[in-house]
Amino acid sequence: MNILIVDDQPSVIASLTSTIDWHAAGIDRVYSASSAILAKSILQTENIQILLTDIEMPVENGLELIRWVRRQKREIECILLTSHADFAYAKQGIELGVMDYVIQPASNASIVASVKKVADKISFQNNSARMHSAGEFSNYEINHAAKHFFKTWPDLQDSENFDALLAEKIRRLNELGCPCREEDSCVFFLTVIREWYALPLPELSCRSRYAEVMQSVFSFANGYTTTYSKDDSHFFTMLFMPSYDDIKDYFEILEEQVKETLSCSIGIFYCPASFRELRSAVRYVTAMEYLEYKNTDSNVTRLYPTAEHRNLDAASQNYRDYYQQIKQYIRDNVAMQITRQAISDHIHISPDYISHIVRTIAECSCKELIVREKMRYARALIQTTSKSIGDIAVECGFDSFAYFSKVYKSIYGISPKSTRK
Template structure:
């Protein structure tokens, strides 16, 4: 350990330095200072464990110095030395957390005793800190291992049930496999936050802390583990003394708290009570039930809930077929999305319903493709991922994507058969959809199967403005709106409209408006 001696009298410093048996106290190095300015310099550049500090000094008191030390180096122990028997000094020293207070002239033996006490106290605190960190480390390792073993047990992987029971016993969790347990799957459907938690270990810790806090009656009878993706398992064991209604109240409180404080949209799937060894069968049933929740309904769903028992009322596909064949693509698109939204709001969406809807929709889609002499397999091999097609009935969002693709594809068939003006409309649509990116003329030309040079000439002829100037014009419209209506930094606004080079964005803006973006915002205030 290292010691710093501070006193404005050099002879006092020299006397303490030579009069103390530092080796016997296990002190490795002794620093000396005659004012608090030099003391701060030493403290800032060296490792110091104990201070021997005078109180009254010309350039600042020892109390002032220790107040600074307590803020920047709180682990340092300070022994105050003063020749004034002033109670207010002693009181202030103790209030600041001083370790000891000696009246000078104090015999070197008394100073040695005080230093020895400080050394022992530091050793004790460091040992406690070590064991605390050591214990936390192994506690975390235990929880990680428990997470893995529980997951393997619930997923019916190679681990034997006895393995998890033995491990629970080693960490002092006494679980009777013959007694009643309640298994709940917790599925995070959505994180409505600017910075969603992606780290699954952190996500598990957050949820486990919330669950442990809210399920206080079960604190000693609660297991928690990650299952897959953003799905977690909560096991309440030895629940014989709790009714289903009581468990339901706690689950409702958890879902509401997660929504209010974490901004998580959550679905809980709760199984009927069963003994511990039957939980792997229960979790499979709950996972199947989860797969039926394609509309991402939040709330609490009990085993064999009515979520999977919904009717399928098909829309008027004959009318849609006629409208699509007649070129009313956007009207049909809006009608399709509206139909799915109404079904979701009425609770009539599940995997089976989407599967039946998909079959009916593909029937009219293929009919229109056949009219254009296009093979269906070519569309889904080259234009749309076949796996995405198969997954479209697993999620209402994926179904929306398929419908958008299908309508856009049919629309492109008509556009490609029409002359210049319709192609320019398609170019404008593409620019608007990708206004937040840095799209090139070549990329745009590729979308309408045109030569880039010819596209530029045609665009100028139809729109009366060059293609590059039109893109800049549309981007700056958005920039103006954001400058006037938000407090976003100019650099963020530039990025939002596809300018990764901030200086270039400022140059373009100034060329059009005569002033910089910052000056424009200031002018509009």
């Protein structure tokens, strides 16, 4: 596999070509050019698979060079180098099918990681094409496997051995190229095709084309996606990205790209969740296919698994900070008889203000929140430890086992003993 590096600064080219072990990144030969004009000459005569180009160059910049490559119908994966983290560049890059975006100054490790990701993608596509032509797997089987992967995601509330099951899912994601950890978060979302502007594509073709557009949009932001379809108009996707700050911007780009590539309009319903709570997000998002989603005002709609999630997102930063401090105090003192006044003394705001914040975000009283957090902690101990339920009751601040069981059952609908069974 060959790479062409384009930059108008000789020092940058010299550094990239001489200080990086390109062979370890899967690169056989490295070419370089100090301008777009020289780069075109090399691209016309040499077999290049990866183009690594600076954006800011005189006469003709890196984006214009990539536009020329696309007009030539060349199957070349592109990576942009730039000293400006400008989303306008990101949007243009996605429209041009750019695979990645590296901010300068970047370490050799960052550049190698980007190139290796692109090289791995090329190798995977080549292997997939060979395997598909040989009949070793089918589009249907891949879709079924992805669907099963998320339908069997462990439930924090109901799964025995939850931590072990979650660790196995995370291990599998890492094997598939998603560098994530158990404490990370993701976005699970539903894409609904609302209207076709041309003859609808067959289900397999639609699924394949949609997956290509998805990869083009989110790989640019170092995102990992895995998608399955229920039919030819409902696509469910898990998205893992280093940052979700611009997530709505990327969804709007996805909407534009799907409209241009598949000739249809779409609606997107998304729900951020931690990996530990992903199962609830999957249940919530998949339920949207049965609801009357066509009457929503926006094409991109955020979903919230609970009122607490929705209210937290709408609350001011001041409210969010205080609410997190309140919950943290409860968790740190779960064995104590916690009062509103004790919380007030700890975080230095009035008891009435604490009640107002809790009512606004959790939609319950401060006393109810304390009980809820104690029961959540108790449930985790019941499911993940061998401690006796009596000891767990004491650890959660209850002197009476009978009263502890009564409160627990009022929240979860079953007794502590039934939960353990």
